Amino acid sequence: MGSRSGSIAYTAFSPRPSLSRHSSIATNITDRAKPRDYLILAIIACFCPAWPINIVGFVYSIMSRNSLEQGNIDGALRLGRVAKLLSVVSLVGGVIIIIACAVNLSSK
Template sequence: IRAGSIGYTAFSPRPSISRHSSIATNPPIDRTKPKDYLILAVLACFCPVWPINIVGFVYSVMSKNSLEQGNLDGARRLGRLARMLSTVSLIGGTVIIIAFRNSPHVVV
């Protein structure tokens, strides 16, 4: 491939016909403030699924810190993880509480 071929640049290891971005191929940029789900993570800490809810709480705090530093993508990703872990913790905790509440071998 010669240096004068179509789309070749010194920074590109391979030639390309077009380097222009397209609106149709680029996803729209979401600039809304991402949620950190801190209240949900705190509520999940009251469930008896302690390793999962603590990690969800940590991800929530990390999401809040990423947002304060201006990292919107990191805050959004960490917020989604915090929401998922907190939801799993709430559902798992509810199942555990119901299962042990109705168990005849548990003294309450």
Template sequence: MEEQPISTQPDSQAPPPASDEGHMAHLTVANDASESSNGVVPVHTSPTVSKPKPSSRSGSVAGGSPRPSLSRRPSACPEAPQDGSKPRDYLFLAILSCFCPLWPINIVALTFSVMSRNSLQQGNMDGARRLGRNAMILSVVSILGGIAIIATALFFNWGLILKS
């Protein structure tokens, strides 16, 4: 037999209780220990066994996972400051690289730089260092590639002008 919840609110399907000589209707109050926030006693159900969630692909320990993922390990970077100083995010360099004509690479550099700043704000120093280093490398590649593209375009353009 299923237990019905007891409510302090009138049931919309049940007929209103009869009142005696103008007195108010009888009001049933549930036990405070078993009452939930909405005034309804919870229905007792059998406990269910939940499956652990599959681990995420990001390499972090997922909730309910008994072991950490082996796909990503903290990087040991000898050039990174080990004194606990704030890792750089190279945001200015990434913004500067956006003016170069190597669009896909400099947009990714800017994204890595912003992600590095967010990781630092969340307290993930290793992730902030790694993402900042990736932002710096991509920004430098974008700037150097942009300079090479501009120099090549100028060289061929001046060559055509001098020939005529």
């Protein structure tokens, strides 16, 4: 009787799955284009004064990248879209805040 850890049946049906194994429902990245995580846009948005929105957009961008690394293509696509939306809203809001401050300071 040898150790059970070396047998094929034991490793295939292990109660503790390995982190490096991908699930069987993961789709192949070559079938579809790799979803974008919009990390650069989220980093640029962090320089705008709309700070709560841009930090949440940055977090969603990181979550999108992590989902893609785990093989969850649909989750990465959904999180990437949310990160893009929040980053764009942050950029537009930041520009509006900067313009409003400039107008307010120039009128005094």
